[in-house]
Amino acid sequence: MAAGTEHRRPIFWICVLALFIAAMANSVRAGAAGALKTALLDPIDAQHSGEMIGMVLGNSFLGFALSLLVISPLLDRIGARRVILFAAACFILGPALVLASAKASGSVYLLLNLAMVIWGFGWGATEASINPVIATLYPDEKTGKLNALHAWWPAGLIVGGLLSVLFFQSLDLPWEALVGLCIVPGVALAIWAFRHDFPQTESTAQGVPFDEMLAEPFKRPGFWVFFGIMFLTASSELAPGAWVDVTLSNTVGMPGILVLVYVSAIMFVMRHFAGALEHRFSDMGLLLMCTAPAAAGLYLLSLANSPVTALLAATVWAFGVCFMWPTMLAAVSRRYPRSGPWGIGLIGFAGALAIYFVLPELGKVYDQAKLAKAGGEEAFAALRPGSAELQQVLAYAGEQSFQTIALIPVALFFIFGAVRLVERSRKD
Secondary structure, eight states, X not given: OOOOHHHHHHHHHHHHHHHHHHHHHHHHHHHHHHHHIIIIIHHHHGGGHHHHHHHHHHHHHHHHHHHHHHHGGGHHHHOHHHHHHHHHHHHHHHHHHHHHHTTOGGGHHHHHHHHHHHHHHHHHHHHHHHHHHHHHHOTTOHHXXXXXXXXXXXXXXXXXXXXXXXXXXXXXXXXXXXXXXXXXXXXXXXXXXXXXXXXXXXXXXXXXXXXXXXXXHHHOHHHHHHHHHHHHHHHHHHHHHHHHHHHHTTTSSSOHHHHHHHHHHHHHHHGGGHHHHHHHHOHHHHHHHHHHHHHHHHHHHHHOOSHHHHHHHHHHHHHHHTTHXXXXXXXXXXXXXXXXXXXHHXXXXXXXXXXXXXXXXXXXXXXXXXXXXXXXXXXXXXXXTTOHHHHHHHHHHHHHHHHHHTHHHHHHHHHHHHHHHHHHHHHO
């Protein structure tokens, strides 16, 4: 049962704030990745620090995946408000532990990974609660409202990215100041969410028993097709977004995080048009159209060597990935409504799990490419920091990592096309 308009508005904006904080944290982690790598990981193992920072960043996605998987089926039993409050607590504790890792001497890497897992718990708890809540509040506008909600994901990325540039480039502040600032909005979310009641989700409101909700995805083989698709769509959007600062900063003559800010601005605007586009082309048609610019944009990013070429490539990529995540959630909610928050949570889990595996693999591609370009580990170790030779090696490594990930949306083009043809044939 949808709530009244006067009740829906504050709940919608609390959900927006929670997602905004999760996005800002993602952007801050991406923006601070280079500084964390230099300050904490290079002293441990400079030759493999790319893989190490990939693992650290990936662990936030592991936390995301685990909390999403555990919380989603239990959302109505725990209560959406309690889940949002748990997310707020993680948004406070996660960055606090990152700060503590700088003084952990021999256990820096362990504590840094733990901090990222907990920080990711907050993101997973957010996605586990806000998506089914919004789908429940707006049952006839799922694609439009979920895209409008997720427009605030790029908005959070923009704020986090600009803060990263301000703190590191303009004010020359230490990374600890930026990470510590992330604690403040977590406190604000806890205070606001505590004052409001949240509705039960769609499946519970329709009287779907708990065991039937859990069984629904396993009784519908088609559901797992979408699970696999989400694994790939998330790899096309979120993995490159977390990787831009590590790679592009060495090649395009501007902080890589600014590319993410620019992409996020395009996504913020475009997601407000998703409802109209979905009515015109269908959700599968919309997703199919996204794949070509996503692949082309990622390939062009691998070749970018100036601010202009980076922004042109980023424009193409942004138009490709802007609708993918929220439209996938809406597509599953529309096709499998009896799976409720559990179904939406499983799809989000697939996306998070993808990034957990993909980011370290990107790090491996990056490390292998830089060592190969340098002529081996000893040759790489001999390169002088800041030298033109080192910059060429790192630029080549970034090129190889982006070209690898560009293959994924190519595969998605054929997958979305096949799903669309099958669904059309069943209607005829």
